[in-house]
Amino acid sequence: MLLEVQKLKVKTEEKEILKGIDLKIKKGEVLALLGPNASGKSTLAKVLSGDTKYKVSGKILFNGKNITNLLPEKRAKLGIALSWQNPPAIKGVKLSGLLKKINGKEINIKEDILDRDVNFNFSGGEKKISELYQILALNPKLVIFDEIDSGLDLEKLKDVSKVIKKELISKGVAVIFITHSGEVLRFLKPNIVNVMVGGKIICKQKDFKKVFKTIKQYGYDRCKKYPLFASKS
């Protein structure tokens, strides 16, 4: 097992956000995590990548190693990469410079955003491209894409999905897609879909089309009321 999350509970000072998550992903697998806004998906992504601002209990194992208390930079070195939903701007630091910092290599691609300050005045689409460049530079084993589909039109989403397939999935990299629209799953066909509501995973299903159809028709509430509904419809 590449990643195994056991009974993960996450708190901030004010409240409990994740209420006992169990999750597994093997090498080369594609896992989708669907859920409405504020269900805890992004918190899970941050916690998996090592964000230090949360109080965490339970276990996170990566390649069998307990990484629950490991620093974010060490997780990145192990091969865990997070594509941020709303990455912050780093003024005065060119994207090309950051990429060089990440993997020590010069980038030989001619693209306008490489010469611009990281995420500064980037459009939604440019932010996603920038995230993708950084992810590839990290040479990861597991990538968590937090809302890679937000801010991208259908054509761009197709293009980004192609790159993810070619550069990551086909090379055996495990991928977790976090989304609340699910559109991206049409292009990336996950092996398993998890639905998260209120800080819990309430449904796991191999056929993403069924889950997607249920959510489209009845919303996440149906999954909440009848956790197994998606697999029965």
Place this chain on the structure above:
Amino acid sequence: MTDVKNIHYLQVNHKIEKIFSNEDVLILPSSEAWKKFSWTRKYFFKKPKQGYFLWVKKQINFPLFSCVLINSKKTTQDLQNLAVLERGVDISLFGSCSSLKSKLYGFHNSQGKFVLKKGASLKYEHRHSWNADDKVKAKYEFILEENAKLNYIFKSVNVPGKMEIENKAELSDDASCEIKAVIDCKNSEMKINDIVELKGEQSSGQIHMRLVGREKSIIYANSEILAKAQSKGHLDCQGLLVDESSKISLIPKLICSNKKSQITHEASIGKISQEQLSYLRTRGLNEKEAISLIINGFLNI
């Protein structure tokens, strides 16, 4: 700058090690210029003992480099520099002032005047790099005649224990200037005062400051634009407080005595964002590397 071959003026402690001249550019010790050219006397702050006189008479097609060093214990440098750029010349100057090792207890006291005659243009990058035990006091004045243009950047990433800097520019009609100060203080006391006087019609001036305070530093930064004629000016002063043992005081000041002038300012003091740090750490940079990258980015103007 480390390649001595390219340096046009090199002073180590009190001794001039190298000085360059050709038919278009004359560089002399200031004391010699004082004797040889009486017209220079009105520009020097006082009768010079040390320092350089740079006279760019005609356009040149290479940048000029000056380098002033301290490498002996308890050296006190008292420099009077003067640069005169004749009409229409356009030059780049790189100046470097530094001490070569710690525990020298050097004192670098420097005063300089740059006269940019009508239509002259100067791009001047001035770097200071000192050790904690040194003291530095520097005062620079730029006189811009009609249509002259100044682009001055003062950088100090190794600030000594105590440093006082003053940069002042006086602008005539249609002249323009941009003064940038980039300062990273670690356990230092820094006073900086940048002043732009817009005396001429249609003159324009900008001051940009980027100040980093860390490791028990104290920074007092004043910046001032005075608009005396129809002109435009802008102050942009940003401080970054890295830890709570440091203090930054930013005072931007606008003084306007011409109702057709437009002068504006923006000033802020912030801290390193936790979100930026987390972001860079997910990219494999440790906390120290991430802070360093954020600071370098902040200072990159």
